[in-house]
Amino acid sequence: MTDEALVTNRNSDTPSTDRTDVFLAITVTALCANLWRFFMAYIECRNLTRTYTKASTTITPLDGLDLDIEEGSFVALMGPSGSGKTTLLNLIAGIDSPTSGSLMMGAVDVGKLSRSKLALWRSVNIGYIFQLYNLVPVLTAYENVELPLLLRNLSAKDRHKKVAAALELVGIDDRHDHFPRQLSGGQEQRVAIARAIVTDPKIIVADEPTGDLDRASAAEILSLLQQINVELGRTLIMVTHDPKTTKYAGRILHLDKGRLLELESSTASAPGIHP
Amino acid sequence: MRLLPFDYAVRNLGRSRTRLVLTIMASALVVLLVLTAAAFVRGMANSLVNKSAGNNVILMAAGSEESLERSQIPGSTAGIVAASLPGIKNRFGVTYVSPEIHAAIIVKDDKEGSRSWHAVVRGFLPEASLVHPRASVIQGRMPKPGKDEIMVGGLAAEMMGVPDSRVAIGQSLWFDNRRWNVVGRFTARGTVLDCEIWVPLTDLQVATKRETVSCLVVTLDDAEFADVDAFTKQRFDLGLTAISETDYYASIMKFYQPVHAMVWTTAFLIGLTGLFGGLNTMYAAFAARVRELGMLQSLGFPRRAIMISIIQESLLTSATGTLIGSMLGMLLLNGRAVKFSMGVFQLVVDYRVLLLGVAAGLIMGVLGAMPPAWRCLRLPIIEALKAS
Ligand SMILES: Nc1ncnc2c1ncn2[C@@H]1O[C@H](COP(=O)(O)OP(=O)(O)OP(=O)(O)O)[C@@H](O)[C@H]1O
Ligand SMILES: [Mg+2]
Numbered sequence: 001m002t003d004e005a006l007v008t009n010r011n012s013d014t015p016s017t018d019r020t021d022v023f024l025a026i027t028v029t030a031l032c033a034n035l036w037r038f039f040m041a042y043i044e045c046r047n048l049t050r051t052y053t054k055a056s057t058t059i060t061p062l063d064g065l066d067l068d069i070e071e072g073s074f075v076a077l078m079g080p081s082g083s084g085k086t087t088l089l090n091l092i093a094g095i096d097s098p099t100s101g102s103l104m105m106g107a108v109d110v111g112k113l114s115r116s117k118l119a120l121w122r123s124v125n126i127g128y129i130f131q132l133y134n135l136v137p138v139l140t141a142y143e144n145v146e147l148p149l150l151l152r153n154l155s156a157k158d159r160h161k162k163v164a165a166a167l168e169l170v171g172i173d174d175r176h177d178h179f180p181r182q183l184s185g186g187q188e189q190r191v192a193i194a195r196a197i198v199t200d201p202k203i204i205v206a207d208e209p210t211g212d213l214d215r216a217s218a219a220e221i222l223s224l225l226q227q228i229n230v231e232l233g234r235t236l237i238m239v240t241h242d243p244k245t246t247k248y249a250g251r252i253l254h255l256d257k258g259r260l261l262e263l264e265s266s267t268a269s270a271p272g273i274h275p
Numbered sequence: 276m277r278l279l280p281f282d283y284a285v286r287n288l289g290r291s292r293t294r295l296v297l298t299i300m301a302s303a304l305v306v307l308l309v310l311t312a313a314a315f316v317r318g319m320a321n322s323l324v325n326k327s328a329g330n331n332v333i334l335m336a337a338g339s340e341e342s343l344e345r346s347q348i349p350g351s352t353a354g355i356v357a358a359s360l361p362g363i364k365n366r367f368g369v370t371y372v373s374p375e376i377h378a379a380i381i382v383k384d385d386k387e388g389s390r391s392w393h394a395v396v397r398g399f400l401p402e403a404s405l406v407h408p409r410a411s412v413i414q415g416r417m418p419k420p421g422k423d424e425i426m427v428g429g430l431a432a433e434m435m436g437v438p439d440s441r442v443a444i445g446q447s448l449w450f451d452n453r454r455w456n457v458v459g460r461f462t463a464r465g466t467v468l469d470c471e472i473w474v475p476l477t478d479l480q481v482a483t484k485r486e487t488v489s490c491l492v493v494t495l496d497d498a499e500f501a502d503v504d505a506f507t508k509q510r511f512d513l514g515l516t517a518i519s520e521t522d523y524y525a526s527i528m529k530f531y532q533p534v535h536a537m538v539w540t541t542a543f544l545i546g547l548t549g550l551f552g553g554l555n556t557m558y559a560a561f562a563a564r565v566r567e568l569g570m571l572q573s574l575g576f577p578r579r580a581i582m583i584s585i586i587q588e589s590l591l592t593s594a595t596g597t598l599i600g601s602m603l604g605m606l607l608l609n610g611r612a613v614k615f616s617m618g619v620f621q622l623v624v625d626y627r628v629l630l631l632g633v634a635a636g637l638i639m640g641v642l643g644a645m646p647p648a649w650r651c652l653r654l655p656i657i658e659a660l661k662a663s
Contacts, residue, residue, distance in 0.1 A: 095573045095656040116577060123575025130660070134570040138286035148574045151277045195574075 042071035042235060043092060047101035050087050061087045063258040064101065074229040074236045076249035083255045085239040086207055092237060093205045094122045123151040127196030129206035133188040135180040142167065142176040145194045166194040170224060186217030197228060204228065206238040210245060222248045278580050284587035294556045295592065301553035302596025302636055303603065305546045310604035310632040312542030314622040315613065316535050320528060321465045322620035331406060331520035332503050334491040341518060341526060343377040347487040350374055352513055356491055360506050362498020371494035373402040376479050383449040392435035396472045398479030406492045410468050415444045415459035420475035426459035427472050430619040433612040434470035451482035470619040550639055557647040565651045569659025578652045585648040586641055593640025597633055604632060
């Protein structure tokens with residue numbers, strides 16, 4: 001049986017037997033699939049696996065994980081300690097590479113980029129917010145925020161505009177010439193957030209961004225992140241331990257023993273709260 | 276490639292004053308050592324090269340195996356050479372032929388010889404000042420023959436191991452059971468002549484009980500060395516052999532090659548210690564910064580950019596150390612007299628020596644930063660970010 005016959009046979013139960021219609025249908029389906037892929041899932045993990053091998057022991061915190069994250073969403077990633085949250089976040093942030101599986105970010109398979117290409121990709125696409133801020137102690141708040149812009153081809157004037165805007169957004173523009181040691185933890189984290197958003201990255205990742213802050217500062221930081229997600233439309237992926245923080249997120253993922261459990265929307269909360 | 280701001284490198288220096296001071300001192304020490312070794316070798320080489328006398332030829336007795344102290348030729352040979360060797364420099368009817376005695380003798384403090392020293396003496400005639408233009412009387416006058424007078428070179432006291440005042444004008448030394456008065460001081464900067472005592476030729480002949488001279492020093496005008504060489508072979512009856520002054524000192528230099536090697540090795544080994552000391556503080560300094568370096572990489576700064584910033588930082592330190600080391604070197608080393616068996620020479624810190632020291636300091640700055648920096652940078656970013 002020829003391919004033509006196969007196509008005809010398969011479509012024999014449809015009202016139309018016109019061959020062009022069949023091809024059109026196939027083309028449209030393919031197009032839709034791609035469009036869906038383009039619009040719906042910006043981050044697409046397929047069979048994502050990360051193993052760490054040290055000496056004779058092998059640890060596999062992520063084992064064949066499938067996950068789609070849409071552009072513009074705010075995802076909270078929860079789970080017990082050692083469940084692989086940071087591992088997943090680091091893979092998405094492109095500072096680590098998967099052992100196997102694919103990690104598509106837009107049209108790019110990040111897992112297959114070379115070290116230098118990955119560095120370039122990070123500088124354009126990722127803003128990373130650390131639990132311990134990781135500001136450079138010898139640089140002022142302003143200079144810390146300016147740092148990622150130095151990787152771009154920008155004039156000093158353009159850089160200034162962007163840094164000023166970012167500092168204003170996080171509400172710390174009056175402390176721009178202070179060094180990190182002169183700032184409170186919450187203020188340091190604001191500067192770190194400004195540093196993460198100043199390059200207008202598509203994705204902002206945060207690993208327990210409020211883990212080192214008191215409740216009031218934590219709430220401020222979280223609403224700031226929410227604001228960045230809503231007003232700037234940035235995709236935000238945040239690792240958190242605190243179930244209360246998840247109310248800011250649009251989607252909550254629970255990672256445990258390499259298994260991913262989805263909890264619906266912002267009204268949902270972690271299983272620990274509603275047993 | 277995008278680099279980190281230079282300010283970052285500069286401000287990183289201020290992170291630990293102790294480390295800054297230590298690394299600056301370590302690099303200053305290494306530079307100082309390199310300078311010392313180079314100044315030593317250069318000073319020794321300088322003293323053995325009679326710079327002004329590129330066209331001087333020494334005629335000595337054939338078979339004396341290039342040892343001036345062993346060579347004996349009749350004084351009358353000087354006249355024969357002056358008359359029959361064409362192409363010797365001549366001015367106002369005086370030919371540039373200087374018969375000389377080179378001898379190492381023991382000079383005493385007084386008649387009893389309660390103290391005595393080894394000294395290098397040169398018996399000379401007035402022609403000596405023609406063939407050794409670098410030697411000039413700087414104080415007093417030339418000694419007159421037959422009056423037991425001598426003149427003393429600028430470094431002779433150093434050579435004998437006495438204070439310079441001991442050989443000042445008006446002082447006297449004893450040898451051949453006679454008192455010799457110092458009537459003049461001369462200098463021949465940068466040559467072996469500077470550590471000698473000059474005695475009128477005939478007086479030295481009497482004192483050393485010889486009728487011969489050691490050699491003839493001849494300054495050539497339009498003759499070549501080959502002409503002189505041919506002359507000695509043609510007039511083999513004179514029993515002479517010719518060697519250019521440059522070659523003569525070069526052959527002595529060769530004799531000291533092992534000394535140079537030893538000096539360099541010592542300097543190298545001590546320098547290495549300084550380098551490792553510096554490296555150690557660098558390791559500690561960068562180890563404390565691993566997380567920050569990981570963060571910079573996570574922002575997208577390539578490792579090369581970070582490495583360059585670290586090298587800038589290290590270069591700032593080592594350049595400061597180099598500056599200090601070089602200044603110390605110029606202040607402490609230049610002109611310092613060093614005694615060795617051939618005589619006394621002065622350490623020379625000239626631009627070539629300085630260049631070597633500066634190069635060593637800067638290369639050390641670059642190479643010293645790389646291993647500790649690399650140890651931090653080769654870590655995977657995720658591990659670097661976990662460092663405390
Ligand atoms: N570089 C590494 N080498 C070896 N094992 C590692 C490495 N990084 C992480 N692991 C292991 O992988 C597992 C997952 O680690 P990960 O940091 O992703 O956990 P986590 O969910 O972020 O935990 P926590 O909530 O405590 O931060 C852990 O068992 C950890 O020991
Ligand atoms: Mg973690």
